[in-house]
Amino acid sequence: MKTQSHKMTVSIDEHTSHLEQLKSFFHQLDEEGITIEKLPRERREQYQLEAINLTLQHVWDHNEFYRSALEQAGFTQPKIDSLEQLSTVPLLKKDVIRGDKMKLLCVEPKEIGQVHLTSGTSGKPIYTSYTLADQYVYDLLPKYLELFPESDSDIAAIALPYEFALPGLGFQRLFQFAFGTAILSLGKGGYMAPVDKSLELMKEYQATVLVTTPSYAALLAEESEKYGIRPGVDIRLRRIVLTGEGCSYTFRERLEKWWGCEVSFFYGSTECGVVAVECKEHKGYHIVEGHVKAEIVDPATGAPLGYGKTGEIVVTTLLREGMPMVRYRSGDIGYLQKSKCACGITMDVLHLRGRMETMLNLDGTDYPPFMLENFLLEIPEVGMWYHFILEQGRLTIEAEPFRTEMSDEGLASKVRAHMLERVGIECSVEIKHGLPRTFGKATRVYIK
Numbered sequence: 001m002k003t004q005s006h007k008m009t010v011s012i013d014e015h016t017s018h019l020e021q022l023k024s025f026f027h028q029l030d031e032e033g034i035t036i037e038k039l040p041r042e043r044r045e046q047y048q049l050e051a052i053n054l055t056l057q058h059v060w061d062h063n064e065f066y067r068s069a070l071e072q073a074g075f076t077q078p079k080i081d082s083l084e085q086l087s088t089v090p091l092l093k094k095d096v097i098r099g100d101k102m103k104l105l106c107v108e109p110k111e112i113g114q115v116h117l118t119s120g121t122s123g124k125p126i127y128t129s130y131t132l133a134d135q136y137v138y139d140l141l142p143k144y145l146e147l148f149p150e151s152d153s154d155i156a157a158i159a160l161p162y163e164f165a166l167p168g169l170g171f172q173r174l175f176q177f178a179f180g181t182a183i184l185s186l187g188k189g190g191y192m193a194p195v196d197k198s199l200e201l202m203k204e205y206q207a208t209v210l211v212t213t214p215s216y217a218a219l220l221a222e223e224s225e226k227y228g229i230r231p232g233v234d235i236r237l238r239r240i241v242l243t244g245e246g247c248s249y250t251f252r253e254r255l256e257k258w259w260g261c262e263v264s265f266f267y268g269s270t271e272c273g274v275v276a277v278e279c280k281e282h283k284g285y286h287i288v289e290g291h292v293k294a295e296i297v298d299p300a301t302g303a304p305l306g307y308g309k310t311g312e313i314v315v316t317t318l319l320r321e322g323m324p325m326v327r328y329r330s331g332d333i334g335y336l337q338k339s340k341c342a343c344g345i346t347m348d349v350l351h352l353r354g355r356m357e358t359m360l361n362l363d364g365t366d367y368p369p370f371m372l373e374n375f376l377l378e379i380p381e382v383g384m385w386y387h388f389i390l391e392q393g394r395l396t397i398e399a400e401p402f403r404t405e406m407s408d409e410g411l412a413s414k415v416r417a418h419m420l421e422r423v424g425i426e427c428s429v430e431i432k433h434g435l436p437r438t439f440g441k442a443t444r445v446y447i448k
């Protein structure tokens with residue numbers, strides 16, 4: 001009689017998929033003692049081309065939507081001969097998959113190990129399905145030892161949402177299974193983890209790494225003072241990894257001072273997983289080219305843009321069987337550069353400019369909110385909670401005073417003059433006391 005074995009054993013140890021042949025590539029790198037981060041460009045591009053072709057074959061064989069899109073684009077077989085040819089593969093728009101959990105699925109529904117969905121701030125959510133092998137095998141194949149110096153002697157506090165979306169569980173798996181790091185699963189102010197208890201836990205276990213959003217890192221720092229816990233003294237972090245919202249360099253500097261540690265940026269999404277990570281040089285994000293192929297396209301025409309040209313970031317996942325994303329339009333803006341980074345990583349560098357929908361158009365010019373934030377927070381008397389409100393082409397800044405005796409009128413005119421001098425924009429400024437805090441994604445831009 002056949003006894004039922006544990007699902008985990010079946011799906012991982014005896015699992016095979018179109019990605020099997022890529023395992024030997026990564027095992028070879030292990031034997032050579034090199035990570036994909038530092039491979040010569042040509043060798044990594046060879047891997048990427050192979051991974052893309054395996055993915056194209058997989059989606060062609062197992063997904064009607066992808067196959068008919070490829071056929072309509074003139075493909076008679078799912079294959080490209082060079083990475084440049086990727087631009088002939090159809091782009092994938094969010095709207096096409098929003099609210100449809102089956103559209104991109106490339107495995108039998110019973111093979112799904114985990115479902116994640118986007119926060120759905122704009123309408124229906126986007127569902128992404130991962131197999132167990134996606135999560136515990138393929139996602140962990142590429143190593144980035146330069147980008148992630150964490151080890152089993154670290155204690156990582158993860159203050160990201162664990163419900164629905166990928167970030168909390170994604171970082172948890174990465175740190176536990178790739179680095180052997182102990183995890184404190186804080187979440188973000190949920191029922192079981194109010195801020196005071198989260199801070200206590202970080203102090204009790206002496207967390208060395210905090211992974212969270214920029215606004216929550218600021219919230220934890222300011223709340224800690226209420227509970228008599230001193231960041232940098234009672235909690236001595238080695239590093240903070242920020243993700244989810246993005247922020248400016250001045251916001252980062254303030255967090256570095258407040259927490260007394262290095263702060264790094266991480267860029268990813270629930271649909272595509274990890275996309276790019278900052279190295280210790282802090283001069284842009286390195287694309288994690290073991291996991292994804294990134295491109296930049298003209299947001300209006302979809303035409304590919306070369307190095308140095310700003311456009312929409314398009315992502316193709318290389319190591320997914322459940323729901324591969326092929327040329328997925330992220331809705332984020334940035335540009336790529338070939339790496340000349342002092343850290344030694346040869347993977348392309350991404351300069352992220354923020355989300356397309358939050359660009360502030362003033363007198364016909366698009367200003368990324370991070371750029372304006374960068375200048376606003378140069379003023380030490382302005383706090384880390386603020387709003388940019390764009391109404392009929394006119395910008396109003398709602399700002400909070402920070403540890404200052406300055407009058408509200410004095411501070412407002414200082415902000416106005418500073419923004420005019422630094423960015424050349426006229427704006428109205430309202431000084432507000434006690435702007436609302438959030439445990440969710442901080443909304444700082446309102447376009448009316």
Ligand SMILES: [Zn+2]
Pocket residue numbers: 279280281286341342343344345
């Ligand atoms: Zn670097």
